[in-house]
Amino acid sequence: MSALHYWNYPTEIFCGPGALESLAQRCTLLGMRNPLLVTDPGMLGLEPFALLKSHLTQADIVFSVFSDVASNPSMADVAHGVAAFKAGRHDSLIALGGGSAMDAAKGISLAAVDARGLERFEWSQVMAHYPTLADFPRLGLPPLIALPTTAGTGSELGREAVLTQTEQNIKRVISHPELLPATVILDPLLTRGLPPALTAATGMDALTHHIEAFCSPLYHPMSSGVAVEGIRLIRQHLVDACEDGQNMGAREGMLIASAMAAVAFQKGLGGVHALAHPLGARYHKHHGLLNAILLPYVLIANRETISVDIGRLARYLELEQPDFEGFLAWVLVLRKRLGIPHSLSEIGLDAGAADWVGEQALADISSSDTNACALDAADYSQIFRNAVQGVLQGVQA
Known part of the structure; x- marks a missing residue:
């Protein structure tokens, strides 16, 4: 490119x-x-x-x-x-x-x-x-x-x-x-001077945009197609961009994938953003980093609704295990390789405001209304607690 x-x-x-x-x-x-x-x-x-x-x-x-x-x-x-x-x-x-x-x-x-x-x-x-x-x-x-x-x-x-x-x-x-x-x-x-940690956090932000758009229950096949290709580009380029900031092919691929995400999320976002918005406003943490940490916890909360579609996506990405579990494993391995923390407690958050977080996440209708499945405030509070504690229902980080 x-x-x-x-x-x-x-x-x-x-x-x-x-x-x-x-x-x-x-x-x-x-x-x-x-x-x-x-x-x-x-x-x-x-x-x-x-x-x-x-x-x-x-x-x-x-x-x-x-x-x-x-x-x-x-x-x-x-x-x-x-x-x-x-x-x-x-x-x-x-x-x-x-x-x-x-x-x-x-x-x-x-x-x-x-x-x-x-x-x-x-x-x-x-x-x-x-x-x-x-x-x-x-x-x-x-x-x-x-x-x-x-x-x-x-x-x-x-x-x-x-x-x-x-x-x-x-x-x-x-x-x-x-x-x-x-x-x-x-x-x-x-973008060539962007430090690896910021490259990772912003790249995971783009990945979250695409995944949430792809999983949105709204019918918008054009945006769904953009999301699928955007995820593939991130799989291809994000690690390379982090490991070699002078790799212009990887940098360009990530810029394209990031921009594509805004087209994809015409279809909507979801629970990751519904949680990240109030957390960013209250605790002043980097939005992309919050998304990166929260992503697998929301994927698990949505698993029953999205497993078939995620399986199709995993096959397109040519993952070794082309199903929901294989896709989740890829996300977790990618986070670890990029140095993304596994839990919110690792960036200084505790679960004391869990009830407030759940209420605010539900009230963020720009994202919560298009989550893959209907979640209430108590659901969001529990996802937040899980993310603080690093609990992933039987999955090892």
């Missing part, structure tokens, strides 16, 4: 080493004369930020930088970003980084145009008032170009932003069709 690829699915995508070189032309074509570059503070001293700044400067594109973005971006971060957007009279946005930068940029784009947008287009409101994309009001949001530096969230191809409401320690999913970036640039050169 060394050539530059161009796709439009579901938006314009440039993919391959050196894809960054297409940025200036896309800015011109989109009428972006004064973009606000949104990133996180950790990115400011890294190679991707230097490359992007150099590219924009050489192209005589005027821009400012907003980097007051937390790893789990909050509504307050967005408010600060809106102030910067308006103060600089910006007409567009460029997001550089992982999901935090992408989600913050989307939130800024929406709130800069509609002061009540984060409230109006929160997931429960979307479900109540906008059953199809055509039902949303046209807002004329400023154009956004997304350049991911991690291969995990897939936010660059999504119409959603996940933002933390700090006062309540909960995450809100905001959705509007115009949040989909106008252009996505998947350049593996921007």
Whole structure:
């Protein structure tokens, strides 16, 4: 995968080493004369930020930088970003980084145009008032170009932003069709400095997106097909990307798989995300790492419902044991090889808030409503306890 690829699915995508070189032309074509570059503070001293700044400067594109973005971006971060957007009279946005930068940029784009947008287009409101994309009001949001530096969230191809409401320690999913970036640039050169632990956690995030989408009870065969191929790409590339960060083929394969996940989870997510959202908001742990730890516990909770479909998936992946048990064993071996902890207690969580976690997981209808089987708050609380204690119903880690 060394050539530059161009796709439009579901938006314009440039993919391959050196894809960054297409940025200036896309800015011109989109009428972006004064973009606000949104990133996180950790990115400011890294190679991707230097490359992007150099590219924009050489192209005589005027821009400012907003980097007051937390790893789990909050509504307050967005408010600060809106102030910067308006103060600089910006007409567009460029997001550089992982999901935090992408989600913050989307939130800024929406709130800069509609002061009540984060409230109006929160997931429960979307479900109540906008059953199809055509039902949303046209807002004329400023154009956004997304350049991911991690291969995990897939936010660059999504119409959603996940933002933390700090006062309540909960995450809100905001959705509007115009949040989909106008252009996505998947350049593996921007990911080559990502440390192995973050490569692993973000890669497992992408894997979780695909698995939960594949297992969703909603009927969406196109997304199911994307999920199956996305899982295969992760099986092929994730370990190599972790073991050799300069392997551009593996890095590119993971970027593609991550972006594909946002297409796959049009079909829905599930219990892993329903649990990870409140845990991330309350304990400020990395979203991908939470997903990676929780994944096998939710797979087991869903086993009776998903075993046939997981068996088909295992056969496609050519696993040695092509059934649910073989697939679960592959996930556990992959986690161990990547250095993912087996239990939530290993990252400092205890089961004291289990009842709260269960209630919040059930209330996260953006994910719990499309879990493979119906789970109640008590079920989610027990899954959380199992994940804290490392209990996998007869399975050895």
